Amino acid sequence: MLELRGVVAGYGRLPIITGIDVSIRRGETVAxxxxxxxxxxxxxxxxxGLTNVFEGTIIYDxxxxxxRPPSERVRLGIAYLPQTGNxxxxxxxxxxxxMGGYSLSRDExxxxxxxxxxxxxxxxxxxxxxxxxLSGGERQMLAxxxxxxxxxxxxIMDEPSAGLAPxxxxxxxxxxxxxxxxxxxLLLIEQHARMAISHSERTLVMVGGKVVLxxxxxxxxxxxxxxxxxxxx
Amino acid sequence: xxxxxxxxxxxxxxxxxxxxxxxVGLTMNYSVTRLADFAIGEYITFGxxxxxxxxxSQLDPVTSMVLAGATGALIALSVxxxxxxxxxxxxxxLLQVFIASVGASFTxxxxxxxxxxxxxxxxxxxxFSSQPVVFLGTRPLTNLHVLAxxxxxxxxxGLTYLILRTxVGKAMxxxxxxxDLAMVSGIPVWRIRSITRLLTxxxxxxxxxxxxxxxSINPExxxxxxxxxxxxxxxxxxxxxxxxxxxxxxxGSAENLGMWAxxxxxxxETAYKPLIPYIAIAAVLLYRNRYRFxxxxxx
Numbered sequence: 001m002l003e004l005r006g007v008v009a010g011y012g013r014l015p016i017i018t019g020i021d022v023s024i025r026r027g028e029t030v031a032x033x034x035x036x037x038x039x040x041x042x043x044x045x046x047x048x049g050l051t052n053v054f055e056g057t058i059i060y061d062x063x064x065x066x067x068r069p070p071s072e073r074v075r076l077g078i079a080y081l082p083q084t085g086n087x088x089x090x091x092x093x094x095x096x097x098x099m100g101g102y103s104l105s106r107d108e109x110x111x112x113x114x115x116x117x118x119x120x121x122x123x124x125x126x127x128x129x130x131x132x133x134l135s136g137g138e139r140q141m142l143a144x145x146x147x148x149x150x151x152x153x154x155x156i157m158d159e160p161s162a163g164l165a166p167x168x169x170x171x172x173x174x175x176x177x178x179x180x181x182x183x184x185x186l187l188l189i190e191q192h193a194r195m196a197i198s199h200s201e202r203t204l205v206m207v208g209g210k211v212v213l214x215x216x217x218x219x220x221x222x223x224x225x226x227x228x229x230x231x232x233x
Numbered sequence: 234x235x236x237x238x239x240x241x242x243x244x245x246x247x248x249x250x251x252x253x254x255x256x257v258g259l260t261m262n263y264s265v266t267r268l269a270d271f272a273i274g275e276y277i278t279f280g281x282x283x284x285x286x287x288x289x290s291q292l293d294p295v296t297s298m299v300l301a302g303a304t305g306a307l308i309a310l311s312v313x314x315x316x317x318x319x320x321x322x323x324x325x326x327l328l329q330v331f332i333a334s335v336g337a338s339f340t341x342x343x344x345x346x347x348x349x350x351x352x353x354x355x356x357x358x359x360x361f362s363s364q365p366v367v368f369l370g371t372r373p374l375t376n377l378h379v380l381a382x383x384x385x386x387x388x389x390x391g392l393t394y395l396i397l398r399t400x401v402g403k404a405m406x407x408x409x410x411x412x413d414l415a416m417v418s419g420i421p422v423w424r425i426r427s428i429t430r431l432l433t434x435x436x437x438x439x440x441x442x443x444x445x446x447x448x449s450i451n452p453e454x455x456x457x458x459x460x461x462x463x464x465x466x467x468x469x470x471x472x473x474x475x476x477x478x479x480x481x482x483x484x485g486s487a488e489n490l491g492m493w494a495x496x497x498x499x500x501x502e503t504a505y506k507p508l509i510p511y512i513a514i515a516a517v518l519l520y521r522n523r524y525r526f527x528x529x530x531x532x
Contacts, residue, residue: 012324048417052324074419082417088410091403099407102400102420150419 007056034206079152089132100149137168253481256465258436277455280441288360305438464510
Protein backbone atom coordinates (compact mmCIF):
# COMPACT_ATOMS: atom_id res chain seq x y z
CA MET A 1 0.00 0.00 0.00
CA LEU A 2 2.79 2.42 0.96
CA GLU A 3 6.33 1.99 -0.22
CA LEU A 4 9.36 4.17 0.38
CA ARG A 5 12.40 3.25 -1.72
CA GLY A 6 15.79 4.75 -0.85
CA VAL A 7 14.22 7.94 0.46
CA VAL A 8 16.47 10.78 1.61
CA ALA A 9 14.49 13.75 2.94
CA GLY A 10 14.73 16.75 5.25
CA TYR A 11 14.14 20.46 5.63
CA GLY A 12 15.60 23.20 3.42
CA ARG A 13 18.71 21.57 2.02
CA LEU A 14 19.46 19.50 5.11
CA PRO A 15 18.74 15.76 4.92
CA ILE A 16 17.38 14.32 8.18
CA ILE A 17 16.39 10.79 7.16
CA THR A 18 18.52 8.72 4.78
CA GLY A 19 18.20 5.48 2.87
CA ILE A 20 14.65 4.74 4.02
CA ASP A 21 13.24 1.51 2.56
CA VAL A 22 9.88 0.77 4.10
CA SER A 23 6.86 -1.17 2.88
CA ILE A 24 3.48 -1.04 4.64
CA ARG A 25 0.68 -3.48 3.77
CA ARG A 26 -3.01 -2.56 3.64
CA GLY A 27 -4.75 -2.90 7.02
CA GLU A 28 -1.46 -3.20 8.90
CA THR A 29 -0.69 -1.21 12.06
CA VAL A 30 2.97 -0.29 12.23
CA ALA A 31 4.61 1.37 15.22
CA UNK A 32 7.63 3.58 14.63
CA UNK A 33 9.78 4.01 17.71
CA UNK A 34 13.21 5.42 18.43
CA UNK A 35 15.05 7.93 20.61
CA UNK A 36 14.46 11.70 20.32
CA UNK A 37 15.84 13.15 17.09
CA UNK A 38 15.91 9.79 15.32
CA UNK A 39 13.79 11.12 12.43
CA UNK A 40 10.41 9.52 13.24
CA UNK A 41 8.43 12.73 12.76
CA UNK A 42 10.41 13.62 9.64
CA UNK A 43 9.52 10.23 8.17
CA UNK A 44 5.82 10.91 8.85
CA UNK A 45 6.04 14.39 7.35
CA UNK A 46 7.81 12.97 4.30
CA UNK A 47 4.91 10.63 3.61
CA UNK A 48 2.41 13.52 3.80
CA GLY A 49 4.56 15.91 1.75
CA LEU A 50 5.80 18.40 4.33
CA THR A 51 9.53 17.87 3.73
CA ASN A 52 11.90 18.10 0.78
CA VAL A 53 12.66 14.71 -0.76
CA PHE A 54 16.20 14.70 -2.18
CA GLU A 55 16.41 11.07 -3.32
CA GLY A 56 14.21 8.01 -3.68
CA THR A 57 10.53 7.44 -4.45
CA ILE A 58 7.33 7.17 -2.45
CA ILE A 59 4.55 5.05 -3.89
CA TYR A 60 1.06 4.99 -2.42
CA ASP A 61 -1.66 2.69 -3.75
CA UNK A 62 0.14 2.48 -7.09
CA UNK A 63 0.57 6.27 -7.40
CA UNK A 64 4.00 7.85 -7.33
CA UNK A 65 3.54 10.69 -4.81
CA UNK A 66 7.17 11.65 -4.11
CA UNK A 67 6.73 15.30 -5.13
CA ARG A 68 2.96 15.69 -4.99
CA PRO A 69 1.51 18.44 -2.75
CA PRO A 70 -0.09 17.44 0.60
CA SER A 71 -3.64 18.29 -0.54
CA GLU A 72 -3.33 15.69 -3.37
CA ARG A 73 -2.05 13.07 -0.95
CA VAL A 74 -5.04 13.76 1.31
CA ARG A 75 -7.32 13.17 -1.68
CA LEU A 76 -5.57 9.84 -2.29
CA GLY A 77 -6.43 8.78 1.27
CA ILE A 78 -3.44 9.73 3.44
CA ALA A 79 -4.32 11.46 6.73
CA TYR A 80 -1.82 12.90 9.18
CA LEU A 81 -2.09 13.81 12.84
CA PRO A 82 0.82 16.15 13.70
CA GLN A 83 2.52 15.98 17.07
CA THR A 84 1.86 19.67 17.89
CA GLY A 85 -0.46 22.26 16.41
CA ASN A 86 -2.96 19.61 15.35
CA UNK A 87 -6.10 21.76 15.63
CA UNK A 88 -6.96 25.30 14.52
CA UNK A 89 -7.23 26.91 17.99
CA UNK A 90 -9.14 30.05 16.96
CA UNK A 91 -11.80 28.08 15.13
CA UNK A 92 -14.69 26.19 16.68
CA UNK A 93 -14.78 22.39 16.96
CA UNK A 94 -17.34 22.31 14.13
CA UNK A 95 -15.19 24.56 11.91
CA UNK A 96 -12.18 22.33 12.58
CA UNK A 97 -14.17 19.31 11.43
CA UNK A 98 -15.45 21.22 8.38
CA MET A 99 -11.86 22.01 7.43
CA GLY A 100 -11.04 18.32 7.67
CA GLY A 101 -13.81 17.65 5.17
CA TYR A 102 -12.97 20.58 2.92
CA SER A 103 -13.25 18.63 -0.32
CA LEU A 104 -16.69 17.17 0.56
CA SER A 105 -19.98 18.52 -0.75
CA ARG A 106 -22.47 19.96 1.78
CA ASP A 107 -24.49 16.73 1.90
CA GLU A 108 -21.41 14.50 2.14
CA UNK A 109 -20.11 16.74 4.92
CA UNK A 110 -23.31 16.29 6.96
CA UNK A 111 -23.16 12.50 6.66
CA UNK A 112 -19.45 12.39 7.50
CA UNK A 113 -19.89 14.70 10.49
CA UNK A 114 -22.56 12.43 11.92
CA UNK A 115 -20.36 9.39 11.36
CA UNK A 116 -17.34 10.95 13.03
CA UNK A 117 -19.35 12.31 15.97
CA UNK A 118 -20.72 8.82 16.59
CA UNK A 119 -17.15 7.63 16.95
CA UNK A 120 -16.17 10.64 19.12
CA UNK A 121 -19.39 11.42 21.07
CA UNK A 122 -17.44 13.57 23.57
CA UNK A 123 -17.23 16.29 20.90
CA UNK A 124 -20.97 16.47 20.16
CA UNK A 125 -21.73 18.91 22.96
CA UNK A 126 -18.78 21.12 22.15
CA UNK A 127 -19.27 21.93 18.49
CA UNK A 128 -19.54 25.70 19.07
CA UNK A 129 -16.56 25.80 21.44
CA UNK A 130 -13.22 27.22 20.26
CA UNK A 131 -10.70 24.40 19.83
CA UNK A 132 -8.09 26.38 21.74
CA UNK A 133 -10.22 26.16 24.89
CA LEU A 134 -10.37 22.34 24.89
CA SER A 135 -8.25 20.23 27.25
CA GLY A 136 -5.21 18.42 25.84
CA GLY A 137 -7.08 15.12 25.57
CA GLU A 138 -10.13 16.71 23.97
CA ARG A 139 -7.91 18.46 21.45
CA GLN A 140 -6.33 15.15 20.54
CA MET A 141 -9.81 13.64 20.08
CA LEU A 142 -10.74 16.58 17.85
CA ALA A 143 -7.53 16.17 15.86
CA UNK A 144 -8.24 12.45 15.37
CA UNK A 145 -11.81 13.12 14.31
CA UNK A 146 -10.68 15.92 11.96
CA UNK A 147 -8.44 13.53 10.09
CA UNK A 148 -11.23 10.96 9.80
CA UNK A 149 -13.33 13.57 7.98
CA UNK A 150 -11.21 12.93 4.87
CA UNK A 151 -12.24 9.21 4.80
CA UNK A 152 -8.61 8.10 4.81
CA UNK A 153 -7.21 4.66 4.11
CA UNK A 154 -3.81 5.38 5.71
CA UNK A 155 -3.62 7.27 9.02
CA ILE A 156 -0.28 8.54 10.29
CA MET A 157 -0.27 9.59 13.95
CA ASP A 158 2.68 11.45 15.36
CA GLU A 159 2.77 11.02 19.14
CA PRO A 160 -1.00 11.07 19.74
CA SER A 161 -0.48 10.57 23.48
CA ALA A 162 2.24 13.21 23.99
CA GLY A 163 1.77 15.30 27.12
CA LEU A 164 -1.45 13.59 28.19
CA ALA A 165 -2.41 12.19 31.60
CA PRO A 166 -2.19 8.34 31.83
CA UNK A 167 -5.98 8.00 31.86
CA UNK A 168 -6.26 10.03 28.67
CA UNK A 169 -3.39 8.07 27.06
CA UNK A 170 -5.44 4.93 27.69
CA UNK A 171 -8.50 6.51 26.01
CA UNK A 172 -6.43 7.63 23.03
CA UNK A 173 -5.17 4.07 22.51
CA UNK A 174 -8.76 2.81 22.77
CA UNK A 175 -9.53 5.08 19.83
CA UNK A 176 -6.46 3.79 18.01
CA UNK A 177 -7.77 0.25 18.44
CA UNK A 178 -11.17 1.37 17.15
CA UNK A 179 -9.47 2.68 14.00
CA UNK A 180 -7.65 -0.64 13.58
CA UNK A 181 -10.93 -2.51 13.87
CA UNK A 182 -12.50 -0.56 11.00
CA UNK A 183 -9.63 -1.74 8.81
CA UNK A 184 -7.55 1.43 8.48
CA UNK A 185 -3.84 1.17 7.86
CA LEU A 186 -2.05 2.91 10.73
CA LEU A 187 1.44 4.32 11.15
CA LEU A 188 1.89 5.05 14.83
CA ILE A 189 4.82 7.13 16.00
CA GLU A 190 5.19 7.06 19.76
CA GLN A 191 7.46 7.94 22.66
CA HIS A 192 5.47 5.46 24.76
CA ALA A 193 7.32 2.71 22.91
CA ARG A 194 5.91 -0.28 24.84
CA MET A 195 2.38 1.04 24.43
CA ALA A 196 2.86 1.49 20.67
CA ILE A 197 4.35 -1.98 20.29
CA SER A 198 1.46 -3.59 22.13
CA HIS A 199 -1.05 -1.87 19.83
CA SER A 200 0.64 -2.78 16.54
CA GLU A 201 1.50 -5.79 14.39
CA ARG A 202 4.92 -4.62 13.26
CA THR A 203 7.51 -2.23 14.67
CA LEU A 204 10.14 -0.13 12.94
CA VAL A 205 12.99 1.17 15.05
CA MET A 206 14.66 4.37 13.89
CA VAL A 207 18.05 5.62 15.05
CA GLY A 208 20.03 8.51 13.56
CA GLY A 209 17.67 9.06 10.62
CA LYS A 210 17.70 5.40 9.52
CA VAL A 211 15.41 2.42 10.01
CA VAL A 212 17.67 0.03 11.94
CA LEU A 213 15.16 -2.69 12.72
CA UNK A 214 11.89 -3.87 11.24
CA UNK A 215 10.24 -6.87 12.85
CA UNK A 216 6.96 -8.18 14.22
CA UNK A 217 5.84 -6.31 17.33
CA UNK A 218 5.73 -9.60 19.26
CA UNK A 219 9.45 -10.14 18.65
CA UNK A 220 10.40 -6.49 19.28
CA UNK A 221 8.49 -6.51 22.58
CA UNK A 222 10.92 -9.15 23.86
CA UNK A 223 13.96 -6.94 23.19
CA UNK A 224 15.68 -4.52 25.53
CA UNK A 225 14.84 -1.29 23.66
CA UNK A 226 17.53 0.84 25.31
CA UNK A 227 20.14 -1.62 24.06
CA UNK A 228 18.60 -1.59 20.57
CA UNK A 229 18.59 2.23 20.50
CA UNK A 230 22.18 2.63 21.65
CA UNK A 231 23.80 -0.36 19.94
CA UNK A 232 22.48 0.76 16.58
CA UNK A 233 23.35 4.44 17.07
CA UNK B 234 -13.61 76.59 16.36
CA UNK B 235 -15.93 73.57 16.65
CA UNK B 236 -17.27 74.46 13.23
CA UNK B 237 -13.71 74.53 11.88
CA UNK B 238 -12.97 71.15 13.48
CA UNK B 239 -16.13 69.70 12.00
CA UNK B 240 -14.95 70.97 8.65
CA UNK B 241 -11.99 68.57 8.89
CA UNK B 242 -14.30 65.63 9.35
CA UNK B 243 -15.22 64.87 5.70
CA UNK B 244 -11.57 64.74 4.56
CA UNK B 245 -10.67 62.65 7.63
CA UNK B 246 -13.46 60.19 6.86
CA UNK B 247 -12.44 59.91 3.21
CA UNK B 248 -8.76 59.35 4.02
CA UNK B 249 -9.71 56.85 6.73
CA UNK B 250 -11.90 54.86 4.36
CA UNK B 251 -9.15 54.76 1.70
CA UNK B 252 -6.42 53.65 4.08
CA UNK B 253 -8.67 51.17 5.88
CA UNK B 254 -9.74 49.48 2.67
CA UNK B 255 -6.23 49.00 1.29
CA UNK B 256 -4.88 48.07 4.74
CA VAL B 257 -7.53 45.38 5.26
CA GLY B 258 -6.43 43.85 1.95
CA LEU B 259 -2.80 44.02 3.04
CA THR B 260 -3.67 42.36 6.38
CA MET B 261 -5.64 39.61 4.66
CA ASN B 262 -2.75 39.01 2.27
CA TYR B 263 -0.25 38.87 5.14
CA SER B 264 -2.40 36.47 7.16
CA VAL B 265 -2.61 33.95 4.35
CA THR B 266 0.77 34.37 2.61
CA ARG B 267 2.89 35.79 5.49
CA LEU B 268 4.03 38.44 3.00
CA ALA B 269 3.71 42.18 3.67
CA ASP B 270 3.36 42.95 -0.03
CA PHE B 271 5.28 46.12 -0.81
CA ALA B 272 3.84 46.21 -4.33
CA ILE B 273 0.34 47.02 -3.01
CA GLY B 274 1.09 50.67 -3.79
CA GLU B 275 1.22 49.78 -7.48
CA TYR B 276 -2.16 47.99 -7.37
CA ILE B 277 -3.53 51.23 -5.90
CA THR B 278 -1.91 53.24 -8.73
CA PHE B 279 -3.49 51.00 -11.37
CA GLY B 280 -6.85 51.48 -9.64
CA UNK B 281 -6.31 55.26 -9.73
CA UNK B 282 -5.59 55.30 -13.45
CA UNK B 283 -8.29 52.86 -14.55
CA UNK B 284 -10.97 54.76 -12.61
CA UNK B 285 -9.72 58.15 -13.80
CA UNK B 286 -9.58 57.11 -17.48
CA UNK B 287 -12.97 55.37 -17.38
CA UNK B 288 -14.74 58.31 -15.73
CA UNK B 289 -13.09 60.60 -18.29
CA SER B 290 -14.64 58.42 -20.98
CA GLN B 291 -18.05 59.04 -19.34
CA LEU B 292 -18.46 55.67 -17.57
CA ASP B 293 -20.29 56.05 -14.25
CA PRO B 294 -18.07 56.26 -11.12
CA VAL B 295 -19.34 53.09 -9.43
CA THR B 296 -18.76 50.84 -12.48
CA SER B 297 -15.39 52.52 -13.01
CA MET B 298 -14.50 51.82 -9.39
CA VAL B 299 -15.44 48.15 -9.70
CA LEU B 300 -13.38 47.84 -12.90
CA ALA B 301 -10.48 49.60 -11.15
CA GLY B 302 -10.76 46.99 -8.41
CA ALA B 303 -10.81 44.20 -10.99
CA THR B 304 -7.62 45.59 -12.57
CA GLY B 305 -5.93 45.77 -9.17
CA ALA B 306 -6.99 42.16 -8.56
CA LEU B 307 -5.56 41.01 -11.87
CA ILE B 308 -2.22 42.76 -11.28
CA ALA B 309 -1.97 41.38 -7.72
CA LEU B 310 -2.66 37.85 -8.94
CA SER B 311 -0.20 38.16 -11.85
CA VAL B 312 2.60 39.40 -9.58
CA UNK B 313 1.98 36.43 -7.28
CA UNK B 314 1.93 33.89 -10.11
CA UNK B 315 4.97 35.33 -11.91
CA UNK B 316 7.16 36.11 -8.91
CA UNK B 317 6.16 35.28 -5.35
CA UNK B 318 4.71 31.79 -5.82
CA UNK B 319 7.60 30.70 -8.01
CA UNK B 320 10.10 31.91 -5.43
CA UNK B 321 8.28 30.18 -2.58
CA UNK B 322 8.06 26.92 -4.49
CA UNK B 323 11.83 27.09 -4.99
CA UNK B 324 12.26 27.37 -1.22
CA UNK B 325 12.85 31.13 -0.92
CA UNK B 326 12.63 32.55 2.60
CA LEU B 327 10.00 35.13 3.55
CA LEU B 328 12.65 37.84 3.60
CA GLN B 329 13.68 36.95 0.05
CA VAL B 330 10.05 37.10 -1.10
CA PHE B 331 9.60 40.44 0.67
CA ILE B 332 12.66 41.82 -1.14
CA ALA B 333 11.15 40.49 -4.38
CA SER B 334 7.98 42.47 -3.59
CA VAL B 335 10.09 45.65 -3.27
CA GLY B 336 11.64 44.79 -6.65
CA ALA B 337 8.22 44.12 -8.19
CA SER B 338 6.99 47.46 -6.85
CA PHE B 339 9.89 49.41 -8.44
CA THR B 340 9.64 47.49 -11.72
CA UNK B 341 5.89 48.06 -12.11
CA UNK B 342 6.11 51.72 -11.07
CA UNK B 343 8.88 52.66 -13.48
CA UNK B 344 7.51 50.65 -16.40
CA UNK B 345 4.19 52.35 -15.82
CA UNK B 346 5.89 55.76 -15.53
CA UNK B 347 7.51 55.24 -18.94
CA UNK B 348 4.13 54.29 -20.41
CA UNK B 349 2.39 57.26 -18.72
CA UNK B 350 5.10 59.60 -20.03
CA UNK B 351 4.69 58.32 -23.61
CA UNK B 352 0.88 58.60 -23.42
CA UNK B 353 1.05 62.00 -21.71
CA UNK B 354 -0.65 60.68 -18.58
CA UNK B 355 1.91 61.67 -15.97
CA UNK B 356 -0.64 63.93 -14.28
CA UNK B 357 -4.31 63.13 -14.57
CA UNK B 358 -7.58 64.31 -13.06
CA UNK B 359 -10.56 61.97 -13.14
CA UNK B 360 -13.92 62.81 -14.64
CA PHE B 361 -15.64 62.46 -11.24
CA SER B 362 -17.67 65.48 -10.34
CA SER B 363 -17.82 66.15 -6.63
CA GLN B 364 -21.18 67.53 -5.45
CA PRO B 365 -22.05 68.68 -1.91
CA VAL B 366 -24.70 66.59 -0.19
CA VAL B 367 -24.73 68.26 3.22
CA PHE B 368 -22.59 70.86 5.01
CA LEU B 369 -20.61 70.09 8.17
CA GLY B 370 -19.66 73.51 9.46
CA THR B 371 -18.12 75.34 6.54
CA ARG B 372 -17.07 72.21 4.63
CA PRO B 373 -19.42 70.13 2.52
CA LEU B 374 -19.91 66.39 2.82
CA THR B 375 -19.88 65.44 -0.85
CA ASN B 376 -21.13 62.53 -2.91
CA LEU B 377 -17.50 61.27 -2.87
CA HIS B 378 -17.49 61.05 0.93
CA VAL B 379 -20.81 59.23 0.82
CA LEU B 380 -19.51 56.86 -1.89
CA ALA B 381 -16.36 56.14 0.15
CA UNK B 382 -18.31 55.40 3.33
CA UNK B 383 -20.84 53.18 1.55
CA UNK B 384 -17.99 51.31 -0.20
CA UNK B 385 -16.18 50.79 3.09
CA UNK B 386 -19.38 49.58 4.79
CA UNK B 387 -20.10 47.12 1.97
CA UNK B 388 -16.47 45.94 2.13
CA UNK B 389 -16.57 45.40 5.90
CA UNK B 390 -19.92 43.58 5.83
CA GLY B 391 -18.88 41.49 2.81
CA LEU B 392 -15.50 40.52 4.23
CA THR B 393 -16.96 39.70 7.65
CA TYR B 394 -19.49 37.41 6.01
CA LEU B 395 -16.80 35.85 3.79
CA ILE B 396 -14.41 35.19 6.65
CA LEU B 397 -16.91 33.93 9.22
CA ARG B 398 -19.51 32.16 7.14
CA THR B 399 -18.10 30.84 3.87
CA UNK B 400 -15.96 27.79 3.19
CA VAL B 401 -13.28 29.88 1.46
CA GLY B 402 -13.19 32.38 4.33
CA LYS B 403 -12.86 29.62 6.91
CA ALA B 404 -10.06 28.09 4.84
CA MET B 405 -8.32 31.50 4.87
CA UNK B 406 -8.56 31.52 8.68
CA UNK B 407 -7.27 27.96 8.82
CA UNK B 408 -4.25 28.79 6.62
CA UNK B 409 -3.58 31.93 8.67
CA UNK B 410 -3.68 29.83 11.84
CA UNK B 411 -1.52 26.87 10.72
CA UNK B 412 -0.48 26.51 7.09
CA ASP B 413 0.97 23.01 7.41
CA LEU B 414 -2.13 21.69 9.16
CA ALA B 415 -4.31 23.34 6.51
CA MET B 416 -2.30 21.56 3.81
CA VAL B 417 -2.58 18.13 5.41
CA SER B 418 -6.30 18.72 6.02
CA GLY B 419 -6.74 18.79 2.26
CA ILE B 420 -7.36 22.55 1.97
CA PRO B 421 -6.13 23.70 -1.47
CA VAL B 422 -3.74 26.24 0.03
CA TRP B 423 -2.44 27.63 -3.30
CA ARG B 424 -5.95 28.15 -4.67
CA ILE B 425 -7.08 29.94 -1.50
CA ARG B 426 -3.96 32.06 -1.75
CA SER B 427 -4.92 33.10 -5.28
CA ILE B 428 -8.41 34.10 -4.08
CA THR B 429 -6.81 36.13 -1.30
CA ARG B 430 -4.53 37.86 -3.80
CA LEU B 431 -7.53 38.74 -5.96
CA LEU B 432 -9.32 40.26 -2.95
CA THR B 433 -6.22 42.18 -1.87
CA UNK B 434 -5.74 43.62 -5.34
CA UNK B 435 -9.44 44.41 -5.65
CA UNK B 436 -9.52 46.39 -2.39
CA UNK B 437 -6.33 48.23 -3.37
CA UNK B 438 -7.79 49.06 -6.80
CA UNK B 439 -11.05 50.36 -5.27
CA UNK B 440 -9.07 52.42 -2.80
CA UNK B 441 -7.07 53.85 -5.74
CA UNK B 442 -10.29 54.69 -7.60
CA UNK B 443 -11.58 56.70 -4.64
CA UNK B 444 -8.23 58.48 -4.41
CA UNK B 445 -8.44 59.38 -8.12
CA UNK B 446 -11.94 60.83 -7.55
CA UNK B 447 -10.57 62.94 -4.70
CA UNK B 448 -7.46 64.48 -6.24
CA SER B 449 -5.18 64.49 -9.30
CA ILE B 450 -3.01 61.41 -9.73
CA ASN B 451 0.41 60.41 -11.06
CA PRO B 452 2.36 57.10 -11.33
CA GLU B 453 3.55 57.56 -7.72
CA UNK B 454 0.11 58.04 -6.17
CA UNK B 455 -0.06 54.50 -4.78
CA UNK B 456 3.54 54.56 -3.64
CA UNK B 457 2.83 57.77 -1.69
CA UNK B 458 -0.12 56.11 0.07
CA UNK B 459 2.01 53.14 1.10
CA UNK B 460 3.24 54.64 4.38
CA UNK B 461 -0.32 55.37 5.53
CA UNK B 462 -1.62 51.98 4.43
CA UNK B 463 1.23 50.10 6.10
CA UNK B 464 0.87 52.04 9.34
CA UNK B 465 -2.87 51.24 9.43
CA UNK B 466 -2.04 47.54 8.94
CA UNK B 467 0.68 47.71 11.60
CA UNK B 468 -1.85 49.08 14.10
CA UNK B 469 -3.84 45.93 13.32
CA UNK B 470 -0.67 43.89 13.89
CA UNK B 471 -1.14 42.55 10.33
CA UNK B 472 -3.50 39.96 11.78
CA UNK B 473 -6.59 41.65 13.16
CA UNK B 474 -9.29 42.72 10.76
CA UNK B 475 -11.14 45.11 13.15
CA UNK B 476 -7.93 46.65 14.51
CA UNK B 477 -6.74 47.30 10.96
CA UNK B 478 -10.00 49.10 10.24
CA UNK B 479 -9.50 51.09 13.42
CA UNK B 480 -5.91 51.73 12.28
CA UNK B 481 -7.20 53.26 9.04
CA UNK B 482 -9.45 55.59 11.01
CA UNK B 483 -6.73 56.50 13.52
CA UNK B 484 -4.26 57.35 10.75
CA GLY B 485 -6.81 59.08 8.50
CA SER B 486 -8.17 61.18 11.35
CA ALA B 487 -4.79 61.94 12.86
CA GLU B 488 -3.30 63.22 9.63
CA ASN B 489 -6.22 65.57 9.04
CA LEU B 490 -8.04 66.36 12.27
CA GLY B 491 -4.89 65.77 14.35
CA MET B 492 -2.69 67.95 12.14
CA TRP B 493 -5.31 70.68 12.17
CA ALA B 494 -5.37 70.56 15.99
CA UNK B 495 -1.55 70.63 16.20
CA UNK B 496 -1.46 73.51 13.74
CA UNK B 497 -3.99 75.46 15.78
CA UNK B 498 -2.33 74.73 19.10
CA UNK B 499 1.39 74.91 18.22
CA UNK B 500 1.49 76.35 14.71
CA UNK B 501 2.91 73.07 13.38
CA GLU B 502 3.15 73.08 9.57
CA THR B 503 0.91 70.58 7.74
CA ALA B 504 4.02 69.48 5.81
CA TYR B 505 4.81 67.40 8.89
CA LYS B 506 1.85 65.11 8.11
CA PRO B 507 4.04 62.02 7.45
CA LEU B 508 5.16 62.23 11.07
CA ILE B 509 1.75 60.90 12.11
CA PRO B 510 2.10 57.40 10.60
CA TYR B 511 5.71 57.17 11.78
CA ILE B 512 4.63 58.01 15.33
CA ALA B 513 1.82 55.42 15.07
CA ILE B 514 4.25 52.74 13.85
CA ALA B 515 6.75 53.56 16.62
CA ALA B 516 3.99 53.54 19.27
CA VAL B 517 2.62 50.18 18.15
CA LEU B 518 6.07 48.60 17.97
CA LEU B 519 6.92 49.93 21.43
CA TYR B 520 3.69 49.02 23.17
CA ARG B 521 2.23 46.02 21.40
CA ASN B 522 4.05 43.55 23.62
CA ARG B 523 3.04 45.43 26.73
CA TYR B 524 -0.67 45.25 26.02
CA ARG B 525 -2.47 42.26 24.65
CA PHE B 526 -4.81 43.49 21.96
CA UNK B 527 -7.98 41.47 21.79
CA UNK B 528 -8.39 40.00 18.35
CA UNK B 529 -12.07 40.21 17.57
CA UNK B 530 -11.92 38.48 14.22
CA UNK B 531 -8.56 37.02 13.49
CA UNK B 532 -7.83 36.19 9.92
